Amino acid sequence: MTSSAWSIALLASTGLVLFLYAVSRLALSLRHLAGERVKSWLDRFTKSVPAAILTGTVVTTLLDSSSVVIILAIALVSAGALPFRNSLGVVLGANIGTTISSQLFAFDLGQYAVVAMLPGLLLLFFSKKRAGRASGRALFCFGLLFFSLFLIGEAAAPLKDYQGVQAWLLKLENPVRGAGAGALLTLLIQSSSATLGMVIKLAAKGLVTLPAGIAVMLGAELGTCSDTLLATIGRGRAALKTGLFHLGFNAISITLGLLLIQPFTALVLLVAGHADVARQIAHAHVLFNLAGVLLFAPLVPLCQRLLDAWLPDQAQPAPALAVKTA
Template identity: 85%
Template sequence: MNSSLLSICLLAVSGLVLFLYAVSRLALALRHVAGERMKGWLHRFTKTVPMAILTGAVVTTLLDSSSVVIILAIALVSAGALPFRNSLGVVLGANIGTSISSQLFAFDLGQYAVVAMLPGLLLLSFAKKRNKRTIGRALFCFGLLFFSLFLIGEAAAPLKDYATVQTWLLKLENPVRGAGAGALITLLIQSSSATLGMVIKLAAKGLLTLPAGIAVMLGAELGTCSDTLLATMGRGRPALKTGLFHLGFNLVSITVGLLLIHPFTALVMRLAGQAEVSRQIAHAHVLFNVAGVLVFAPLVPLCQRLLDAWLPDQHQAVRSLTAQPA
């Protein structure tokens, strides 16, 4: 019994390690292919809040990482290449873009991963131009992403026979406990995509219910703020304000989500119809992020004024002090 459980854990951890490697290398490869172009898009197409949201969503979908896009926006704000207000729309759009990944994870593509991995490996091994090798690396890592999720799903399947594991997973239906587990897991592995991927695969194997999956998903949204906050360190107040807006947006939306989790779950079940639980969780992720952005988008000017008043830029603070009469 113990050796069997150890084998399950080792296979699941191996899948998780491969997933984290694939996510990091895929984001890096895509940044090499289109990094400067993405910076240009963020600078050019973020003049208004709706355009900034749309640009953030598109760039996040292409780079497959909301953290990378938000960190990129923070870097541009710090360098003065992106106005602070424009970055707020990018942050909102990134939250929509990251939900596209959960839709892809809900498809059982792991057994077809070789379709992307093989040509990617061939390009990586035999292409002479650096750009083609980078494209090959991106293809290989894209396939590896789904293969690693397939491994996690196969490792999780035998857990149905363990009553203790099932009992613990059922406890995640408690909104606070489920959200806490999601936040902790995401904080430890530094990837909300990995957390969502595991949740979707556990649900596909019948190990996780929709209420538990939604609760963990809400927690993962909070855990992903850690790396963006770390990215603001030493980058000045405009970058810090962008990171704080991301944290505030997630805190408010997650709190509302937890308070309304039961009607929200009922709404997802009604909209998703007879879809599998894994697909319902993916739909819930999209619905939650889109609803949060629609509510927050009109409040961007107010959020900007509040953050500017709380953390004025250094040169503005100096001007206001020198303007005061002696």
């Protein structure tokens, strides 16, 4: 490997590591700030499917992680604090809320990251209150998120001169191959946001086409199911059913997306043909997840009945009767 190739690999790896750190710490800091309020929102504002979808969307936008919201919902279902049916709407809403990240990633904000990082660092160091330090950490990680994507974009820019890399990226236009690459990458790094962020930055540098970006996006949607399924282990059947609904929802949506990828790509071009490819991929993410939610929302009662029939709740053992002795 040449020295320039090593430089590209090191810069890209640095950007990816910083991105994964920023994503995890940002979600953790926001969860600390929200505290018990998130749980109360999930409990109070999920009485109907539309309300649950809206709540899932808002909470995911605030926490910047659909996985965190779905895992929280699974934990609440397991504890009996959130009915299983209501959790299905939260899952659908989380898939809408996660599209906000891709819209932000399409903006070239990396060079302005210090505007958020510096005040965040000052708050983190000098605030005496826990809430102030958590706010500073969240602000710093928010800026770090965009700075790390800037590093990835800068590392990717010289790849235009590597014909082998260009040829491999063009192969991702094959829907199955692109989706497979997106799913594998998301499984490895455990972050669909990181996968989408990298694809959007590669598209901004002219290295990824819209069809390839859509295919990788579809795969990333599938790969993100792994951590939510892991969160259901040992949590009972109600929690398992929530995780299975998330997997089924994504699997069916992605299958339909792959089958209809050509007309879907045409729709994206119709809606966002004036935008650059990076923005088109971000819009495709929004359109795809919105279409999936609109398709599944009316089917929530049916999905609940099917999952209840397949995995009925375990009956509670009857209390033992005390036997009186003479």
